[in-house]
Amino acid sequence: MNPLIQVEGLTKSYQNKAVLKGLSLSLEAGQIMGLVGPNGAGKTTCLQAILGLRPYEGSIDVLGHNPKKNRHAMLRDLAYVSDVAVLPNWLKVSQALKYMCGVHPNFDLEKSKAFLAKTKIPMQAKIKTLSKGMVAQLHLALIMAIDAKVLILDEPTLGLDIVSRRQFYSHLLENFYSEDKAILITTHQIEEIENILTHVSFIHDGRILLSESTDYIREKYKLVQVDNHSVELAKSHHPLYCQSMMGMHSMLFDANLSPNLPSLGKVSTPTLVDIFVGVIGQESNA
Numbered sequence: 001m002n003p004l005i006q007v008e009g010l011t012k013s014y015q016n017k018a019v020l021k022g023l024s025l026s027l028e029a030g031q032i033m034g035l036v037g038p039n040g041a042g043k044t045t046c047l048q049a050i051l052g053l054r055p056y057e058g059s060i061d062v063l064g065h066n067p068k069k070n071r072h073a074m075l076r077d078l079a080y081v082s083d084v085a086v087l088p089n090w091l092k093v094s095q096a097l098k099y100m101c102g103v104h105p106n107f108d109l110e111k112s113k114a115f116l117a118k119t120k121i122p123m124q125a126k127i128k129t130l131s132k133g134m135v136a137q138l139h140l141a142l143i144m145a146i147d148a149k150v151l152i153l154d155e156p157t158l159g160l161d162i163v164s165r166r167q168f169y170s171h172l173l174e175n176f177y178s179e180d181k182a183i184l185i186t187t188h189q190i191e192e193i194e195n196i197l198t199h200v201s202f203i204h205d206g207r208i209l210l211s212e213s214t215d216y217i218r219e220k221y222k223l224v225q226v227d228n229h230s231v232e233l234a235k236s237h238h239p240l241y242c243q244s245m246m247g248m249h250s251m252l253f254d255a256n257l258s259p260n261l262p263s264l265g266k267v268s269t270p271t272l273v274d275i276f277v278g279v280i281g282q283e284s285n286a
């Protein structure tokens, strides 16, 4: 199956400073991928290149289109949310829907209205009178009514409280996602989306360090609560990180490189945050 997004050798510099350094990434139908990295790693710059919003070097194919040359055609099948707080305040909800009908050929007005009918958002309300959570719901109503193959979300829930953030993602799964579509998300709140991600790509200093299915990396990496008498032995197996707190020692290992982990202590499956800290930390110390 052809990937919906294929990025190869993507490079980008600002004022002679390289920000993306030969980055490659592939997104296939059915995938919900988290693009995860520390501040300044290049996530937004990468998404902006994919969206054709920034000049770049390298090759990007989005749904068979080159974002530099065919941006208009590409946007027919692609939807993008940067920050839910960007809708103009003075607009009424009904006007926002009308606006979308005018600008997006694949926007389904009835689908959008049906989603809004399930919320407490009045059609005649001005956006400035809505709470942040309601604005997020309105944003979703606009985005999910676009019959897009790919949805790109850059920190979509910034500024929302935890309940609204959870709602945002559960509505997203319920109303947008299907196996012929793909979603690419950046967020710093990995723990909140780790259960919905099928894939994850760790980006550090303009490069992808790891891009795998979440099932695969949860098998590959293991967290061990190391028994006190095994600490030195465990350290000699080169853990990706070692955290010692109140006499307890947690270490993250690549299970393929350190096969006999149960002999060191209690083995468990790490969270994506654990794996992220281990992989990025190792790279930073290299």
Ligand SMILES: Nc1ncnc2c1ncn2[C@@H]1O[C@H](COP(=O)(O)OP(=O)(O)OP(=O)(O)O)[C@@H](O)[C@H]1O
Pocket (backbone or CB within 6 Å): 014, 015, 019, 037, 038, 039, 040, 041, 042, 043, 044, 045, 046
């Ligand atoms: N318009 C710009 N001009 C100059 N430098 C820029 C510009 N935009 C981004 N940068 C730099 O590029 C690097 C990557 O920025 P980018 O916003 O892509 O990172 P990010 O991973 O999205 O970060 P964050 O998680 O903090 O949002 C940073 O060093 C940033 O300062």
